[in-house]
Structures are given as C-alpha cells and as structure tokens.
Amino acid sequence: MATSSTSSARPAAQSPRSLSGLLPFVRPYWLAIALALLFLTLAAAATLLFPVALRHLIDGGLVSADKGQAAMGLRGYFVQLFGVAVALGVFSAARFYLVSWLGERITADLRNAVYAHVLRQSPAFFEHTQTGEVISRLSTDTTLVQTVVGSSLSLGLRNAVMGIGALGMLVWTNPQVMLQVLLILLLVVVPSTWFGRRVRRLSRASQDRVADASAIATEVINAIPVVQSHTAEAREASRFADATERAFGTAVRRTRARAALVAFVIISTAALLLWGLYQGTQAVLAGSITPGHLGQTVVYTIILAGAVAVLGEVYGDLLRAAGASERLMELLATESPIRSPAQPVNPPWPEGGSAVLFESVDFRYPSRPDDPTLRGVSLRVNPGETVALVGPSGAGKTTALALLLRQYDPQGGRILLDGAPIDGMDLQHLRQRIGIVPQEPVIFSGSALDNIRYGRPEASDAEVRAAAQAAYAEEFIERLPQGYDTFMGERGVRLSGGQRQRIAIARAILKNAPLLLLDEATSALDAQSERMVQAALESAMRDRSTLVVAHRLATVQRADRIVVLDHGRVVEQGTHAELVALGGVYARLAALQFQT
Structure with missing residues (x-):
C-alpha cells in the first residue's frame, strides 16, 4: 500500500x-x-x-x-x-x-x-x-x-x-x-x-x-x-x-x-x-x-x-x-531486462507437443534478492507429457511457469524449449508457443467472443464457439443477454469465478499452442463444473505437453509424472502411487487432503 x-x-x-x-x-x-x-x-x-x-x-x-x-x-x-x-x-x-x-x-x-x-x-x-x-x-x-x-x-x-x-x-x-x-x-x-x-x-x-x-x-x-x-x-x-x-x-x-x-x-x-x-x-x-x-x-x-x-x-x-x-x-x-536477442534462434514448431528442460535453475525475485525462490531446480517435460508441480504454498510452482514464459530470467542455470535456450528465442515467438490458464483469470471489458479469441485474434467465430464448447462455457454464454456478443464488464464483473475460469480455458484451447500451462486452472469451479472442465482439459492436453500447477492433489493424480517442490527445491518425482508409497512430502500432503 x-x-x-x-x-x-x-x-x-x-x-x-x-x-x-x-x-x-x-x-x-x-x-x-x-x-x-x-x-x-x-x-x-x-x-x-x-x-x-x-x-x-x-x-x-x-x-x-x-x-x-x-x-x-x-x-x-x-x-x-x-x-x-x-x-x-x-x-x-x-x-x-x-x-x-x-x-x-x-x-x-x-x-x-x-x-x-x-x-x-x-x-x-x-x-x-x-x-x-x-x-x-x-x-x-x-x-x-x-x-x-x-x-x-x-x-x-x-x-x-x-x-x-x-x-x-x-x-x-x-x-x-x-x-x-x-x-x-x-x-x-x-x-x-x-x-x-x-x-x-x-x-x-x-x-x-x-x-x-x-x-x-x-x-x-x-x-x-x-x-x-x-x-x-x-x-x-x-x-x-x-x-x-x-x-x-x-x-x-x-x-x-x-x-x-x-x-x-x-x-x-x-x-x-x-x-x-x-x-x-x-x-x-x-x-x-x-x-x-x-x-x-x-x-x-x-x-x-x-x-x-x-x-x-x-x-x-x-x-x-x-x-x-x-x-x-x-x-x-526504463529498459526491460527481458528483451529479444539481436539474432534470435527459434526452433521449429513441434507437432506432438513441446519439450521443456530446466537445468539447475536458481531464481530470486528482484524485490526480494535475499530470499531464493528456486534453488538448483532441474526438470524435464517430454513432448506430449503431462507433468504436475505440487508442493506447499511458496514452494516456487507458479514461479517456474513465470520463468518459462520469460517474465523473468533466472540468476543461475538455463531453461530450454524444444532444445533451444528460451533467452535466445524471440520473445513473441516463445510466448506464441505457450498457452496458459492462470490462477486468477483476466477478463477484458469486451464481448465473450473477443475475450476467447484474445490469444488468437484471427480465429473465426466457428473456432471460438468450438473452443467454448470444449471448455463447457457455451451453455452459460448462450444464456447471456446477447450471447457471445455480451459485454463482459470491467474485469468480468458480470461473470462468476467459475465462468471466468472457463472463458480463460476456452482462450487457451483456441490458441492451440504446443505447450499448455495450467496454474490452478480449476480452483474456482464447483464440483460439477470441475468434472466437466477437467474432461475438457484432458481432451485439450492431447497432442501437446502440459505443465500443471495444483494444490488440490485430486486434480493431478492422473498426470504422467508429479514433481514435488519444497522451499524452492525438487524433493520428489514420480506417479501418484509411487509418491504415496514413498511416504515423503507428497504422501503427507495427500494424507491431509484425502483424509479431510
């Protein structure tokens, strides 16, 4: 303040x-x-x-x-x-x-x-x-x-x-x-x-x-x-x-x-x-x-x-x-420290999803230089694989997504996308290859149609409607006074939290990027909506790589691999069953959530 x-x-x-x-x-x-x-x-x-x-x-x-x-x-x-x-x-x-x-x-x-x-x-x-x-x-x-x-x-x-x-x-x-x-x-x-x-x-x-x-x-x-x-x-x-x-x-x-x-x-x-x-x-x-x-x-x-x-x-x-x-x-x-290089090297657009590699990444936020957020994090996401990042609050999960989008640059290590260091890629090219559903979805003061096609403005109305159907958003959009042409209000004040999240999911689906980032993508949904959207997300995750951040472990049990972060370090990796059997951090989190 x-x-x-x-x-x-x-x-x-x-x-x-x-x-x-x-x-x-x-x-x-x-x-x-x-x-x-x-x-x-x-x-x-x-x-x-x-x-x-x-x-x-x-x-x-x-x-x-x-x-x-x-x-x-x-x-x-x-x-x-x-x-x-x-x-x-x-x-x-x-x-x-x-x-x-x-x-x-x-x-x-x-x-x-x-x-x-x-x-x-x-x-x-x-x-x-x-x-x-x-x-x-x-x-x-x-x-x-x-x-x-x-x-x-x-x-x-x-x-x-x-x-x-x-x-x-x-x-x-x-x-x-x-x-x-x-x-x-x-x-x-x-x-x-x-x-x-x-x-x-x-x-x-x-x-x-x-x-x-x-x-x-x-x-x-x-x-x-x-x-x-x-x-x-x-x-x-x-x-x-x-x-x-x-x-x-x-x-x-x-x-x-x-x-x-x-x-x-x-x-x-x-x-x-x-x-x-x-x-x-x-x-x-x-x-x-x-x-x-x-x-x-x-x-x-x-x-x-x-x-x-x-x-x-x-x-x-x-x-x-x-x-x-x-x-x-x-x-x-004021010069932004995040800029495209003079001679960018952009890898070819992948067909079956992107490959992501974190190599010993260290990161501190500029406003907190004495408080490391990530410490020597190494992580691999293979093409077409779904990897979940879990762990306590403040473990560095959302930070990993911000680094992948190159909103910040790490102080140590490097991040590669499809074999190319992301700091050597053109910024627009890098971010066009990534779709994201943030924890707090942003809705602009335009129509539902404009909001869904925000990441792909050239998309046709039919493609927008298909993305809305896949995100289970069409049923509430069509009930709005002017349907897809309804003004959403500043910051989407006319929509519920779950509706805003489904608009954001439809936006990511329409973008059709080879890498999908989901940051608590179903956190604002009720149980019925979550089941519908989870099914839509599973369909959207096909033929692309997905990195999922979640606190609710029930949403990540079916991930190909779960990576557990704690105090900025990778402490465990494996499937849900393997990590529960290991009896470590993930097992304690799972016990608390599922018993509750």
Missing part, C-alpha cells in the same frame, strides 16, 4: 532543457512546424507594421494643415490599417490551426509510445511502480506537454519575435532612450529566471504528489469488494484525502511562486512602458520627434512590454511542462 518510489523527490534541472526529450516526437512533422513558424513570423510582422501605419495616420492625416487633403488621406491610411488587420487575422488563424494540430498529434504519439513501452516492461517493473503512477503520467503529464506544444510554445515564439522586432524598431528610432530601456529589461529578466527555477521544482513536486493520489485511487478502486468487506471505506477515503491534501499543499506553494513571478513581470513591464512613454513625451515637447513618431514609439513599447509579460507566463508553463516531460522521459528510458 506504499506509494511508488518513482514519486520521490529528485534533483530538478535548472532550465526547460528537459523538453529536448520531445525532439524525436517533433522531427517527423518538420514541414508542419516550418509552415507554423512561417505563419507565426508573418503574423508578428503584421503586428509590427501596425505602429508604422499608425504613425502615417497621425502625421499625414491628423496633423496636416490642409483639412480637405487630410480627410481624403485618412481613407487611405484606414485602408492600410484594415489591410494589416486582415493579414494579421489570416496568418494568426493559420498559425493557430497548425500549432493546435501539432500539439494534438505529438501528444497522441507520445501517449502511444509511453503506453507501448510500458506494455513491454517485465513484471519486475511493476514491483516498484504502481499502476496509478503510470496512468498519471499517461494522462496528466501528457496533457501538460500538449498545452505547451499546442499553445504556450507558439505563443512564446510569437511574442519573442514581436518583442525582438519591437525592440529593434525602438533602438532604430530612439537609440538613446532604448539603451536605458535595455538596462531596465535586464533587471526584469534576471530575477524572473530565479523565480522560474523555483516554479519548476515545485511543479515537478506537485505532479509527483498528484501521481501518488492517483496510485492510491487505482489500487483501491480495483479492490472495492475487499475494501467494503472490511468496512474500510472511511479509512481509504481518509488516506486518499491525505494524499490530495499533500498535492494541494505543493500546488499552493507552486502557485504562490508563480503568482510572485507574474506580479514581478507585470510591475516591471509597466515600469518599462511608463519610462518609454515619459521619454517620448519629453522628446515631443522638445520638438525632436513628431506626434506620430511618439504614437509609434508608444505602441512599440506596449508590444515590447506585452511580449515580456507573456514570455514570463510562457516561461512558467515551459517550466511546468519540463517537469512533466522529465517524468515521461524517465518512463521511456
């Missing part, structure tokens, strides 16, 4: 450079970016032309001595202003569309990349990263990135172009005044940078606290029946409230710092504007510039001041998005 370690505090970088991790997602759309930059520049240029047109209007149309000529000239000047406005509107609309499209497209690509990367992680990844943490990064963090790419970044670039252009025009027309303005501008930028660094650190911390709350919510909502059965609703609500309060407290500190940044930028830019205006009025009074020149200077000063203010806001957005980008890049940089 602890929060993810990935949400712990980390040293934050001192600039928005973390956004550079987005470059691989930006490069494919260079043409759209170039067009957006072109329209952005044209829109900024149109804005910068407005003060020039205004100067002409004032000096040529309002200050002229000939009133008739001035009236005629005003029309032309207003037409110029309207032309500038039309150009600004068209270029701004084109820029807005392209930038918004880029924001949506890049964010979608980023979400897809992160999700696909997470799906390739080994179970070891989820031993230290909670599901809610991943969901938070997929939703909240990518939304922040979308805000920057689709809005703030464009706004910042546009204002940067306009600010530089306005500054250039002011330096050209009023060089002495602008030297003083530049000094004031430096006094604005330096403190803003310091404020920005603090905002960024607090933004990262705020996103981590939100992820903690999401992790708690995801964990608890997925276990609602357990929570309610232990009357823990109030306790869990309080735990979530504590997490959201911590997120709120961090967000308040971030907002306070950003508010101080905004106030400083607005006050300093207002001072910048008023200083420029004061110097301009003094120049008009001295007769060194015309009123139109003053109007032009005022507008350029307003554009410069507005650009600085907007850039301060955008910088805050960039810093916040940099924290989100860091978290996403961390996730994308």
